[in-house]
Amino acid sequence: MxxxxxxxxxxxxxxxxxxxxxxxxxxxxxxxxxxxxxxxPVRRYYDDGTPILDMPILGPNQKNLSASKNNGVINAGSESNSSGGDFTNKKEVVTLETTFANNNGSGGIYFQVDVLNASGITVTSLEGNFGNTGTAQVFVRDGVVGSDAGTGWTEVASATISGTGRQSYNVNFSLAAGSHTFFFTGPPGSENYRYTNGTALGNVAAENSDLKIYEGHGSFNTTPGATPGANSYHYTPRIWNGSITYDESSPTISSAALAADNSYIDLTMSSAVYNTTGGSGALEAADFTLTFAQNSGSATAASISSVKQNDNTAEASATALAGGETVIRFFLSITGTPSGVETITITPANGSSIYNAAGAAMASSQTTGAKTLNDKVGPSISSVSLQSDNAKIAVTFPEA
Structure with a gap:
């Protein structure tokens, strides 16, 4: 019971x-x-035939918490901004990441990056996903990824990788606005570089207001274009595993052109420029410094009379600046008549007088270089002599 x-x-x-x-x-x-x-686990293989380790594949929004590099990592396709404490010119440091959820790998990967920022960017750090330790290389050429690797490659970074998986290293190179094709390769060995199977060539893997990274091609190449023609693109589509950290580039003086009559000089900037950090405000003559060198010439001084838009050669008729111009016309005031040896040099007044739309300041070291004023004195006679028989007169000029 x-x-x-x-x-x-x-x-x-x-x-x-x-x-x-x-x-x-x-x-x-x-x-x-x-x-x-x-x-x-199900046995899988990389593009190069190497078995994939029996380890879980992380989704695009998952993190491997055992990896120290994941502290503060940005989710795939997102960006991180920090000013680094420099609130004067607001030159931002930004990171754009694709994914590190690798499920494939081979010698390297080709992919296209479009720089949307009109001022370009300066790349300061890269992250990659490596299968071996040793030397990793990064190459870049101008233009879209196209149907083959092509030519014109430049090695922009090389680093010694001391661990496998997600690794970062410092670099320093600039990319102008436009399309660029990258080739990443890892240290020699099986699955040199790890990446992820994509969905369609040309799909966007990650983007922000400055950059757009596309799905590309896996390759068993370890140097760009090692296999001629389209055969360099061996596995398609593939997503680069990595991140790009960069500074928004400061504006620069691209070129300067002096009028034939010395009445003005046109300066072309690398991007639209303003006199405040907020992407507004028209530049003024006081935002620049003009340095005159007489060099024993006839002219004795020169200064900036005004800065205007480049829509008229007459100072009184040229339109006032509104902010956001890329070409600025400097009307000049010159004392005396230039004899072709005098020079002028234009620079920013200081490191906080000229900005681009992103708030990055033009460095005070930017310069037009010394521009020689055109000779407007005209020819002169240095001596006259009459032959003894009065048959000829010899006239000597100091220049041709």
Missing amino acids: QNNQFEKILGLRFLFNPMKKFLFIITLFSLVFSSLWAQT
């Missing part, structure tokens, strides 16, 4: 029936075994 009460209380009365007890044990064993069997 006591046993029956105990069985009812625990709900385990069936355990005292030998047959039911046997069936219960078999069922429990089957459940445990099937659970363990479901966790057995």
Whole structure:
């Protein structure tokens, strides 16, 4: 009676029936075994034929918390901004990341990056996903990824990779606005560089207001274009595993052109410029410094009379600046008549007088270089001599 009460209380009365007890044990064993069997990894292989390690593949929004590099990592396709404490010119440091959820790999990967920032960018750090330790290289050429690797490659970075998986290293190179094709390769060995199977060539893998990174091609190349023609693109589509950290480039003086009559000089900037950090405000003459060198010439001084738009050669008729111009016309005031040896040099007044739309300041070291004023004195006679028989007169000029 006591046993029956105990069985009812625990709900385990069936355990005292030998047959039911046997069936219960078999069922429990089957459940445990099937659970363990479901966790057995499926053998997969990289593009180069190397077996993929039996490890979980992280989704695009998952993080491997055992990797120290994941502290503060940005999710795939997102960007991170920091001013680094420099609130004067607001030159932002930005990171754009694709993904590190690799499921494939080979010698390297080709992919296209479009720089949307009109001022271009300066790349300061890169991250990659490596299968070996040793020397990793990064090459860049101008233009879209196209149908073959092409030519014109420049090695922009080389680093010694001391670990596998996600690794970062400092670099320093600039990219102008436009399309560029990258080739990343890892240290020699199997699965030199790890990447992810894509969905379609040309799909966007990550983007922000400055950059757009596209899905590209896996390759067994370890140098760009090692296999001639389209065969350099061996596996398509593939997503580069990595991140690009960069500074928004400061505006620069691209060129300067002096009018034939010395009345003005046009300066072309690398991007639209303003006199405030907020992407507004028209530049003024006081935002620049003009340095005059006489060099024993006839002119004795020069200064900036005004800065205007380059829509008229007459100072009074040229339109006032509004902010956001890329070409600025400097009307000049010159004392005396230039004899072709005098020079002028124009620079920013200081490091906080000229900005681009992103708030990056033009460095005070930017310069037009010394521009020689055009000779407007005209020819002169240095001497006249008459032959003794009065048949000829010799006239000598100091220049051709």
